[in-house]
Amino acid sequence: MLIRPFFLERYFAKHEFSAPYLLSSSDCDGWAQAEMLGLADPQARQLWEGLRLGYTESRGLPLLRREIASLYPGMDAEHVLVAAPQELIHLAMNALLEKGDHVICTYPGYQSLYEIAGALGCEVERWQANESEGWRFDVEHLARMIKPSTKLVVVNFPHNPTGCLPARKDFERIVELVRARGVHLFSDEMYRFLELDPRDRLPSACELYDKAVTLSGMSKAFGMAGIRLGWLITKDRALYERLTQLKDYTTICSSAPSEVLALIGLRAKETITSRHLSRIAGNLRLLDGFFQRNADSFSWIRPKAGTVGFPGFLRTESPADFCERLVQAAGVMLLPSAVYEYESPHVRVGFGRENMPEALNRLEEFLRTGR
Ligand SMILES: Cc1ncc(COP(=O)(O)O)c(C=O)c1O
Known part of the structure; x- marks a missing residue:
C-alpha cells in the first residue's frame, strides 16, 4: 500500500524522547508497572x-x-x-x-x-x-x-x-x-x-x-x-x-x-481514571488562566473531555516556526496544526501529564522573553 507519512507521528518521533517538556501529549502519564501490579x-x-x-x-x-x-x-x-x-x-x-x-x-x-x-x-x-x-x-x-x-x-x-x-x-x-x-x-x-x-x-x-x-x-x-x-x-x-x-x-x-x-x-478502572480526571481538571484550570493572560497569542475553546485541546494561534509567525523555536529554546514540545494539515493556525495542547504546570510556565516565560 502506498501511504503518505503520518505527520503527527513523525513529529513525535523527532521530539518526544528528546524534549524535556511535553505539552502536547494525548496520553496520561504512563503508570509504573509495580504500582499497576499493586492494584491486581x-x-x-x-x-x-x-x-x-x-x-x-x-x-x-x-x-x-x-x-x-x-x-x-x-x-x-x-x-x-x-x-x-x-x-x-x-x-x-x-x-x-x-x-x-x-x-x-x-x-x-x-x-x-x-x-x-x-x-x-x-x-x-x-x-x-x-x-x-x-x-x-x-x-x-x-x-x-x-x-x-x-x-x-x-x-x-x-x-x-x-x-x-x-x-x-x-x-x-x-x-x-x-x-x-x-x-x-x-x-x-x-x-x-x-x-x-x-x-x-x-x-x-x-x-x-x-x-x-x-x-x-x-x-x-x-x-x-x-x-x-x-x-x-x-x-x-x-x-x-x-x-x-x-x-x-x-x-x-x-x-x-x-x-x-x-x-x-x-x-x-475507577482508581485509575479518577486520578487522571482530577489531574486533568487541575491542568485545565491552569490552562484557562494561561489563555486568559495570553489572549493576544491564543484563542481557547475549553475541551469537555479527553486530554487535548486545539487553541487558535494568533501571532504572525506560523505555528510550525513558533513550535520549532519553542522546543529549541525552552525544551517545550507543542504540536503545530500543520501536522493535521489544518490550514487555520492552531496548536495542540495536551493536559494529561503530571508536569504540565511546569511545561506551561516555561511556555509563558518563552512568550515573555523568547527564551
Ligand atoms: C483518536 C486516536 N485514535 C487512535 C489512536 C491510536 O492509539 P494508540 O497510540 O494506542 O495505538 C490515537 C493515539 O493518539 C488517537 O488519538
Missing part, C-alpha cells in the same frame, strides 16, 4: 505470576475480552477483538473498504482515520468541526454529505484534537443517519471515560447500532500506552470474522504480559 486482584496476580510467554489466543485472552465487554451493555466477549489500537484502525479500514468507496471522516483528526481509506483508493470527505460554534460538528451537514456510494462514516468522540464531545442527541442522530442508509460506522472512542462531567459520557456506538464498530484501548484514559493494547467491539459477525482473518497478517496475537496488565488496569 488475586486472580489477576496469579495469572501474572504463572504467565507463560508463548503465543496467545488470536482474538485476545478470554478473561480480558469478558472484562472489556462488561464496559458495554448488551455486548459480550464474542464481540471483542484485541490488538494495538493503531493496528485495529488498519484492520477495520481494510476489512470494510474497497477502492472507489465513499468515506466520511471527522476533521481535523487522527490521520490514520482517513489516510488509510485514501491509500486504499477511497474517496474521502472531511466532516469539519466548526470552531465558531465551539468545535461543534454539524450533524445536518453530515446528513447532506452521505450519498449512495458512502460505505463508512468515521467519527472520533471525545475528539482529538479539539476535545469536542457532542450532545447525546447529536450522537444519536449520527447513528440514526447511518442506520437509515445501512452505512457502517467506525467510532473511535479512545478518549472515552475522560469526560469532565460523567453525565456527558455518550453511549458507545457498538451498543446503539449493529453495523457500528467501536475502537478503544488502554493508552489514554488508563495511562498504559506502552502495553500497546486496545480493542474493537462490534455485533457485526461478518465484519468480526474478516477482522480476525486480517489480524493473521499483522500481529496474529497480542503480547501475553500486556493482556494481563490490561486486565488489571480495567479492573482498577
